[in-house]
Amino acid sequence: MNQEKQQDRKRVVILGAGYGGVITAQGLSKLANKLHIDITLVNKHNYHQMVTKLHEPAGGHLDGDEVRIPLSKLIDDNVKLVKGVVSRINPEEQKVLLEDQELAYDYLVIGLGSDPEYFGIPGLKENSYPLRSLNAARLIKVQIESCLAKYKTDECKDGLLNFVIGGAGFTGVELAGELGEWLPKVAPKYDVPLDKIRLICAEAAPTVMPGFDEELSKKTAEILQNKGVELKLGVPIKEVTADYVQIGEEQIPSKMVIWTGGVRGNTVLEDSGFSTQRGRANINEKLQSINYDNVFIIGDSSIFLDENGRGLPPTAQIAMQQGEHLVKNLEKYLTGKEMDAFTFVNRGVVASIGPSDAVGMVFGKYRIEGKIAVWMKKVVHYRYLYIFGGLPLVVRGLMGNLPKVNLKENYTTQNG
Amino acid sequence: MNQEKQQDRKRVVILGAGYGGVITAQGLSKLANKLHIDITLVNKHNYHQMVTKLHEPAGGHLDGDEVRIPLSKLIDDNVKLVKGVVSRINPEEQKVLLEDQELAYDYLVIGLGSDPEYFGIPGLKENSYPLRSLNAARLIKVQIESCLAKYKTDECKDGLLNFVIGGAGFTGVELAGELGEWLPKVAPKYDVPLDKIRLICAEAAPTVMPGFDEELSKKTAEILQNKGVELKLGVPIKEVTADYVQIGEEQIPSKMVIWTGGVRGNTVLEDSGFSTQRGRANINEKLQSINYDNVFIIGDSSIFLDENGRGLPPTAQIAMQQGEHLVKNLEKYLTGKEMDAFTFVNRGVVASIGPSDAVGMVFGKYRIEGKIAVWMKKVVHYRYLYIFGGLPLVVRGLMGNLPKVNLKENYTTQNG
Structure with a gap:
């Protein structure tokens, strides 16, 4: 040229x-x-990350490479990539x-x-973990394990086993569902008795998934409670410190607040x-x-x-x-x-609540839950892979073999 | 009666x-x-722990149940167990x-x-991790992973990737060998480039394994260095804070000091x-x-x-x-x-340096290293299992199927 x-x-x-x-x-x-x-x-990063799936690696469920795709596999060579x-x-x-x-x-x-929006809540930004990236998700997972390990070694154990999720919107609910299934699996690895652990999800609005279909929102709350999640609804988080979180009038010792609110x-x-x-x-x-x-x-x-x-x-x-x-x-x-x-065409939404449950609203009016919702969540995921990478990416996704990220990948060589 | x-x-x-x-x-x-x-x-605890093997779970190599045995499987019912x-x-x-x-x-x-003996070194007790129990070993493992995860999310990254082992006696050397093999495996899981990681082993005496056979001690230093361990010999740790460790005249930023000295x-x-x-x-x-x-x-x-x-x-x-x-x-x-x-009969000693290398001195005068030392280390382990639990325990050890600890085990019921 x-x-x-x-x-x-x-x-x-x-x-x-x-x-x-x-x-x-x-x-x-x-x-x-x-x-x-x-x-x-x-x-x-030199990869695209599936932000809507980050609750899964945070809950020890998916590996990092399952929630990201190298940009070099998604973007043609005539686009210059800059990290x-x-x-x-x-x-x-x-x-x-x-x-x-x-x-x-x-x-x-x-x-x-x-x-993340912290709404000026004192201490929230400084003392909470966001779930906004794969790296943040990995940190949440390892910090939960760190609390479990410290519970067995530290003299002061206050709040080490109280895990608090701030916000019960889609992200909060999906994370709570994931952690609700993961904690019973990971706690025994550290000899921590499950009955000492509290998993709390606090939401200022009076329901989980505020603004979503009322019936499904109730159903979701039920599923979460069955997984051992303590819901604190209609009470705002007022303050977070390194040692506790103030939820409404209640002060709960905690070393681990995850903010999705x-x-x-x-x-x-x-x-x-x-x-x-x-x-x-x-x-x-x-x-x-x-x-x-x-x-x-x-x-x-x-x-x-x-x-x-x-x-x-x-x-x-x-x-x-x-x-x-x-x-x-x-x-x-x-x-x-x-x-x-x-114009936005609402194709519906599905929220997964742990690896084996989900609720959703599809085609604007149909409520789905249980197995069909879990299946629909997968359809949504494979549809996304199809849009991004066509059939080859869908096949690789189905085989659990998405392209791996090479962190040393040098764009200037490859993409000029 | x-x-x-x-x-x-x-x-x-x-x-x-x-x-x-x-x-x-x-x-x-x-x-x-x-x-x-x-x-x-x-x-x-309601289990016996193999303190000499704790460097392995600390380095992500063995699971907790592989370095402990429930006391109820070791001790007959005519001994009352009290936790x-x-x-x-x-x-x-x-x-x-x-x-x-x-x-x-x-x-x-x-x-x-x-x-642990801290020799009055300022800040050492407060800011270091001991390797004295399975729980402590698990904490070391998860804290190292926490440093790796934080390196990708925290704004201040100072010292997050400098892992310091204080002491190059048997425990320090075995831990350094283990971490030297584990870090290259675990760092990629957090997208951390290996060349940013420092694994430092500091010893006040002029050699590793002070007091041990001089030739083997040299050999050990060589093996460790080949695994990427930075040895700082003949320089004492003078101070440890939450942010750095002072080794001789050098101040090294570090969030993770393990004390085996x-x-x-x-x-x-x-x-x-x-x-x-x-x-x-x-x-x-x-x-x-x-x-x-x-x-x-x-x-x-x-x-x-x-x-x-x-x-x-x-x-x-x-x-x-x-x-x-x-x-x-x-x-x-x-x-x-x-x-x-x-009277003590010295049957010799073998130090493992990572899962695949070892050095030792057996029958008072024979130096061994490499494969034969790794094999001898296993012999020592199975001999210990034999003394503790006879052939059945050896067989279970060989099958990687040592009896699992049930943390809820209630002695008073079982042992009266």
Whole structure:
């Protein structure tokens, strides 16, 4: 390619290889020549992680390589991969600052996901574990084991066996279900009697999975309680210290609080001057930043208002649909056509509650639970693998043989 | 048995079910009727633990149940088992105080092992992990994994990957060998690059295994270095904090210091008024306390002076030989005969350096290393199983199927 031609090409930079970012990169990759664009995908890790499955490695159920896929296996060679953490976006100068380099763009896609929201609860941020990444999930698992081991050696045992999950939304419920099944398996490895262990799930709202179907929410609470989870509903966490958690009027000694009770948009957006709502950037119906025409923001990083003016929740399903839609819109935008408004098609949700139970609501109105819900959860997972990597990835997923991440993988060699 | 007769029987209480205590209890059990004695064995756990093998579970190599045996499988029903921690001995009143009960004795055998000796090094006790029990070994393993996990999530990573073993005696060397083989296996599970990890073994003496054969000691240092262990010899640990360890003039950031550099007799002996040398009680050549004729002290809890007036080291081999000798001596003592002096027969020593290497000195003069030493280490282990439980235990050991510990086992029901 001669230099003149290269200068004609527009630079599209995609930030984040989450559910939305990967779909966008894959779609644009196929259109790169047609649209005369050079595509760069920036991600903290050299792998995509399945954030919706992180409760499984946290509960010792899945290995790390089962909840991530190397980006080099998902993204074609005509997309330049950059491993780095975005520290700031400068939309005026059309630049993205990473820790050790600067990337200039003509068009920017932001899919940087979310950060935990601590609602200003004293000590919560400093003394709780988030479940936002594979590394965080692994830390939760090993810290629980550390508490079990310390219970047998430390003189002060206060709170070492009280494990508290803050928040009973989808993440909290799925994690509680997972830990409810794992703790009876792992405790004997440390000679810890199960009846000394408390697994508490605290939620400020009066039900688990607030906002979800009432009947299924009740059913979920029942399943969790049968797994030994103590539910504390309608009581807010008021304070967390290194030694205890204050839930409503009750002070519970604990060395291990996992916070799943809230998310906000990735703080980089707010810090970079985008107009945001709880950290999620405001966008128009075409997924375009309301501040900058050449910036598109999808997934948890933005807040999309539906026809009733309500913000869509931060879910993988929405991020993926937005990624698909954005590819079409960018094609139109870059060829001077009118972009379409995004509409979310709710395909339903399924929450797993431990490896062997689940509840869900599908096709907008059908409640499912038990085996059929567990099966549906698998369908959702394989559908995701299909979208990401076609039949080959589904087959590898079914065989428990997803491509392994090579941490030393050097992008510059492979992807130029 | 009528009450009068029962009152004639003398009460023998054995404290500690370590290498010496178990042998003593087993031997006396066979003589109980002949000697008209009631035997009680007191131990902190309801299992005997193989303290010499604890480096293996610490390095993720063996499961807990492979380094312990339920006492109920080792000790006959005519020995009363008591699970408890000895808090004080009152030799004047012939009583032993446990946390929740008091035991009266006519004859006492003390085999309470040793405690770590910290030599007054500032911060060492508070900020280091001992390797003195299965529970402690499990904690070491999980804390190392915790450091690896935190390295991927914590903002401050200082010292998280510097693992320091204080002391290069047998325990330190065996642990270093084990960790040297385990770390390359476990680090990838947390995506931690091996070249960022330091495994340091610091010893104040100028060689590893001070006092051992010079040639083998050199060989051992070589093997350890080949496994990536950094040896710091001839430099004392001067201070340990939660964040660093001061080795000689060098300050090394570390969150994980394991102390194997010294032992002293169980502090209960000193606290109970026995005359001691570095916590090890003074005894005569018949293994009898120099303070109380009806108290016998064996293993690490006492210091036995050889013909040259030098104290024997605290080893399992010596404890077992003393246990065997004590049974004979007690039989004589209780039947009014003269007791014999104990003499130690050195059968040699073998140190394993990771699962696949070892060095040793056998029959007093033959150096062994490599495969033959690994094989000899196994012979030593199976010999120990044979002494403890005869051929059945050897067979179960060979099959990797040692009896499992049931933590709920209730002695009072079983052993009356």
